[in-house]
Amino acid sequence: GAVVSQHPSWVICKSGTSVKIECRSLDFQATTMFWYRQFPKQSLMLMATSNEGSKATYEQGVEKDKFLINHASLTLSTLTVTSAHPEDSSFYICSAPKSASTSYNEQFFGPGTRLTVL
Amino acid sequence: AQSVAQPEDQVNVAEGNPLTVKCTYSVSGNPYLFWYVQYPNRGLQFLLKYITGDNLVKGSYGFEAEFNKSQTSFHLKKPSALVSDSALYFCAVRDMTSNTGKLIFGQGTTLQVKP
Numbered sequence: 001g002a003v004v005s006q007h008p009s010w011v012i013c014k015s016g017t018s019v020k021i022e023c024r025s026l027d028f029q030a031t032t033m034f035w036y037r038q039f040p041k042q043s044l045m046l047m048a049t050s051n052e053g054s055k056a057t058y059e060q061g062v063e064k065d066k067f068l069i070n071h072a073s074l075t076l077s078t079l080t081v082t083s084a085h086p087e088d089s090s091f092y093i094c095s096a097p098k099s100a101s102t103s104y105n106e107q108f109f110g111p112g113t114r115l116t117v118l
Numbered sequence: 119a120q121s122v123a124q125p126e127d128q129v130n131v132a133e134g135n136p137l138t139v140k141c142t143y144s145v146s147g148n149p150y151l152f153w154y155v156q157y158p159n160r161g162l163q164f165l166l167k168y169i170t171g172d173n174l175v176k177g178s179y180g181f182e183a184e185f186n187k188s189q190t191s192f193h194l195k196k197p198s199a200l201v202s203d204s205a206l207y208f209c210a211v212r213d214m215t216s217n218t219g220k221l222i223f224g225q226g227t228t229l230q231v232k233p
Contacts, residue, residue, distance in 0.1 A: 004161070032218050043208065043225045044162075049218050057218075093161050097219045106152055107221060109161035 002028045002098045006110035013084055014118055021079045021113045023050075023094030029074035030096035034107065035067075038091045050077040050094075084117040091115075120145045122211050124224035131199045131231055139194040139227045141209030150212035151192045152221065153183055155205045162208060168192060179203070199231045 003026040013019050023033055031052045036044040048069050049057040056069035066088075068080040081088055091114050095107040121144045131137045143149055150169050154162040166177025173185045183194045192209060207227050213220040 006161075034220065041206075041226075041228070043223045046220065049220060051218075091159075095162070105219065106164045106167055107219065108164070109154070111161045112159065114159065 002026075002096075002108040004094065004096055004108045004110040006092075006094055006113050008113060009111060010114040010116075012116045012118065015085050016083055018080055018082045019084055019115060021081070021092055021094075021115075023077045023079070023096075023110050025075045025096050025108075028096075028098050030077075030098075031074060033071060033077040033094055033096045035069060035077070035079050036093045036095070038093060038112075040091075044093060047079075052077075081115065084115070086117045089115055089117045120211065120213060120215070120222055122209050122222050122224040124207075124209055124227045126227050127225075128228040128230060131229070133201050133231050133233050134198050137194075137196050137199040137203070137229065137231070139207050139209075139229060141192045141194065141224055142190050143192060143209075143211045144190065145211055145214055147214055149192075149214075151183075151185065152210040152212075153177065153181070153192075153194050154208045154210065156208065156226075157205050165194070165207075199229075201231050201233055204229055204231045 005024045007022045033050040035047045047062045050069045050071040052071045058064045071077040093112045095109040097105045123142045152167045153165040156162045166175050168175045168185045176182045209224040210221040
């Protein structure tokens with residue numbers, strides 16, 4: 001299989017601060033990465049599609065100025081939660097398809113980052 | 119609209135018994151279907167997928183799923199459940215309106231296997 005890592009695995013921050021979450025594909029290159037948000041015992045909500053070398057594509061209702069995504073290289077995408085508030089507390093998960101052909105390959109998921117905003 | 123439904127929030131089964139976790143889908147055209155498992159505070163792990171070919175797909179950890187086009191279903195099955203199979207299971211279908219491989223997830227089903 002392929003390995004996707006996330007850092008940090010958990011973070012606690014004060015309201016109003018910004019938090020950066022990294023997603024790395026460790027043994028393959030990912031031109032596309034996906035960022036999800038998951039509330040307790042609920043499904044994954046796709047927030048945005050991160051594209052290497054271009055702007056991210058955000059899902060409807062997701063504030064692009066609040067959730068900044070940067071896909072700086074073929075192995076790294078970052079999600080920055082700006083001016084975080086308690087309602088941003090959640091489990092954030094990234095994923096990446098392994099092949100350049102994304103049409104039918106499974107996605108590989110990171111272990112997730114638990115964000116708690118006080 | 120494309121969608122995936124997992125009608126059961128929770129499935130309870132005794133260890134050693136067969137298990138089924140249900141999934142139905144609605145997409146235009148031929149579906150690409152996936153099952154993932156999530157353990158507490160972890161990311162999702164891929165179990166199996168159906169793209170084309172045999173309707174019965176075998177995957178990781180002894181799981182299999184049967185694609186039924188007429189019933190638009192892709193139920194996950196295992197002949198003999200283990201306590202360690204207890205987890206949250208997600209069915210997903212590829213968003214055919216997107217060229218990025220985006221997935222649409224069901225709401226998840228918690229599988230509880232009791233000794």
